Amino acid sequence: MPANLTLDALKAAVASGEIDTVAACLVDMQGRLMGKRFHAQHFLDSAFDETHCCNYLLATDMEMNTVPGYRATSWAAGYGDYVMKPDLATLRRLPWVPGTALVMCDVLDHHTHEPVPHAPRSILKKQVERARAMGFEPMMATELEFFLFEESFSSLFDSGYRQMTAMARHNVDYSIWGTSRDEPIMRDIRCKLWDAGIPIECSKGEADAGQEEVNARYSDAMDTADMHSIIKLGVKQIAQEHGASVTFMAKYDHRRAGSSSHVHQSLWRDGKPAFRDEADAHGMSQVMKHYMAGQLAHAADITYFLAPYVNSYKRFVVGMFAPTKAVWSLDNRTAGFRVCGADTKAVRVECRIGGADLNPYLACAALLAAGLDGIEKEMALEPETTGDIYQAGAVREIPKTLGEAAAALRGSALLRAAFGDEVVEHYAHAAEWEIAEHNRVVTDWERARGFDRA
Numbered sequence: 419m420p421a422n423l424t425l426d427a428l429k430a431a432v433a434s435g436e437i438d439t440v441a442a443c444l445v446d447m448q449g450r451l452m453g454k455r456f457h458a459q460h461f462l463d464s465a466f467d468e469t470h471c472c473n474y475l476l477a478t479d480m481e482m483n484t485v486p487g488y489r490a491t492s493w494a495a496g497y498g499d500y501v502m503k504p505d506l507a508t509l510r511r512l513p514w515v516p517g518t519a520l521v522m523c524d525v526l527d528h529h530t531h532e533p534v535p536h537a538p539r540s541i542l543k544k545q546v547e548r549a550r551a552m553g554f555e556p557m558m559a560t561e562l563e564f565f566l567f568e569e570s571f572s573s574l575f576d577s578g579y580r581q582m583t584a585m586a587r588h589n590v591d592y593s594i595w596g597t598s599r600d601e602p603i604m605r606d607i608r609c610k611l612w613d614a615g616i617p618i619e620c621s622k623g624e625a626d627a628g629q630e631e632v633n634a635r636y637s638d639a640m641d642t643a644d645m646h647s648i649i650k651l652g653v654k655q656i657a658q659e660h661g662a663s664v665t666f667m668a669k670y671d672h673r674r675a676g677s678s679s680h681v682h683q684s685l686w687r688d689g690k691p692a693f694r695d696e697a698d699a700h701g702m703s704q705v706m707k708h709y710m711a712g713q714l715a716h717a718a719d720i721t722y723f724l725a726p727y728v729n730s731y732k733r734f735v736v737g738m739f740a741p742t743k744a745v746w747s748l749d750n751r752t753a754g755f756r757v758c759g760a761d762t763k764a765v766r767v768e769c770r771i772g773g774a775d776l777n778p779y780l781a782c783a784a785l786l787a788a789g790l791d792g793i794e795k796e797m798a799l800e801p802e803t804t805g806d807i808y809q810a811g812a813v814r815e816i817p818k819t820l821g822e823a824a825a826a827l828r829g830s831a832l833l834r835a836a837f838g839d840e841v842v843e844h845y846a847h848a849a850e851w852e853i854a855e856h857n858r859v860v861t862d863w864e865r866a867r868g869f870d871r872a
C-alpha cells in the first residue's frame with residue numbers, strides 16, 4: 419500500500435486548514451526518525467524540495483553523544499550540513515497527531531548532492547538496486563514485538579526504570595482475554611497506522627507479561643523499512659497518548675522474553691514469486707535455496723545489523739523462541755532461518771535472528787547482500803536441521819556477543835564488497851564504541867553482586 423498523500427493532496431489539505439505541520443525525517447544509525455517539523459505552508463513553499471540538518475545525525479550513539487573517531491564527520495571537520503531530500507512518494511498523514519503529515523528524506527552530501535553512503539536509506543537502496551539489476555524485486559515484512567507498561571515514559575525515566583508495571587500481569591500469548599487491557603491502545607495503534615497508509619494485518623499478545631506484536635503486510639523492502647520506522651514512532655506516540663509506555667529493547671529484563679523483529683523475505687520476478695517451484699519437494703526454487711545458502715554462509719558477518727547493541731545478545735537464550743543457531747529448518751521456531759509457507763506461493767524465509775532494536779534498513783540490506791551473494795555464486799543449500807535446534811550439537815552458532823559480531827563485520831569481505839569499505843568501517847566503529855562505553859560503566863548487576871560480598 420503506498421503512502422496516502424500526494425503533494426497536490428497536501429496542498430489542498432493545507433489550504434483547507436486540515437494539515438498545518440509536516441515532519442521531514444531522515445533515519446539515523448539507530449533506525450530513529452530525526453528531522454524537523456515544518457509549518458506546512460513553508461514545507462510547500464520550499465522545504466518539499468530540500469532541507470538541511472547537522473551531519474552529526476549519522477555519527478552519534480543512542481544518547482546523541484558526539485562520538486569521536488568517525489571519518490565521515492567530527493569536531494575537526496566542523497560538523498557541517500547534510501541535505502535532507504524529501505522522498506515525496508512517502509508523504510502520508512499521521513492520524514494520531516493532529517494536523518500533521520510525515521515525509522521520509524534521503525540524506526545527500528551538502529556539496530555534491532550524492533547519496534551519503536552510510537545513511538541507512540542509501541545502504542538499502544543500493545542493495546535493492548542490485549537485486550533489481552539481477553531481475554528480482556525483494557519483498558519483505560519485519561514483524562515487531564514490544565512490551566507495554568502502565569507507567570508513562572517520563573515517570574519510568576525519572577524513576578530509573580525501577581518500578582515498571584507490565585500492562586498484562588502474565589503470559590498473554592495469543593490470548594484474547596489476556597490482552598484485553600492492552601486493547602484500547604492496540605486498537606488505536608492498528609487503526610491509526612492503517613489510516614497512515616500502513617496496512618496492518620494484526621496484533622497479538624506475545625509470550626510474556628505485557629508483550630505485544632504488530633504485523634504489517636509485506637511490501638517492497640524500502641516501503642517495509644519505512645513502515646517499520648513509522649510503526650515504532652506511532653506505537654510510542656499512541657502509547658504516550660494513553661499515559662502508557664513501550665519498549666523495543668531486545669531484552670528489557672533477563673527474567674522476561676526478548677522482543678524480536680523477524681524478517682520475512684521473498685524475491686519476485688515479473689510480478690511472480692521467484693522462490694516458488696511446484697516441482698520441488700517443499701515448493702522451494704533454486705533461487706530461494708541459493709539465497710538462503712548465502713544468508714547461512716554469511717550469518718556471522720551480518721549479525722551486527724540484526725543485533726546492534728550489547729543488550730541485543732541477551733535475547734539469544736535457549737527455550738525462549740529466540741534462536742541460538744544460524745541454520746535453516748521447515749516451520750521450526752528453534753532455527754535462525756525458518757521456511758514459512760512451504761508448498762505454497764507464499765513460500766518465504768523468515769530470519770528470526772533480529773531483535774526489535776534492529777535498524778530495519780540495515781537489517782534488510784545486510785540480509786539482501788548475503789542472499790544475493792548466494793544467488794550470484796550459486797551456493798548449495800546445506801541439509802535442513804530438524805528437531806530441537808537449541809540442542810543441536812556442532813552446528814553454526816549465532817555470534818554470542820557484540821564483540822564477536824563487530825569483529826565479523828570488520829572482517830567481512832562480503833559486506834565490504836556490497837556496502838563499501840567506508841560504510842563497514844563506519845558501523846564497525848559504532849559497534850566498538852558501544853562496547854567501549856559498556857565496558858566503562860558499572861552496572862546494577864555488578865553492584866548487587868559485589869557491594870557487601872566482595
Ligand code: ADP
Pocket residue numbers: 557558559560561619633634635636682683684758763764765766
Ligand atoms: P507467522 O506464522 O510468522 O505469524 P504470518 O502468516 O502472520 O506468519 O506472516 C508473517 C509476515 O509475513 C506478515 O507480515 C506477512 O505479510 C509476511 N509475508 C507473507 N507472505 C510473504 C512473502 N511472500 N514474502 C515476504 N513476506 C511475506
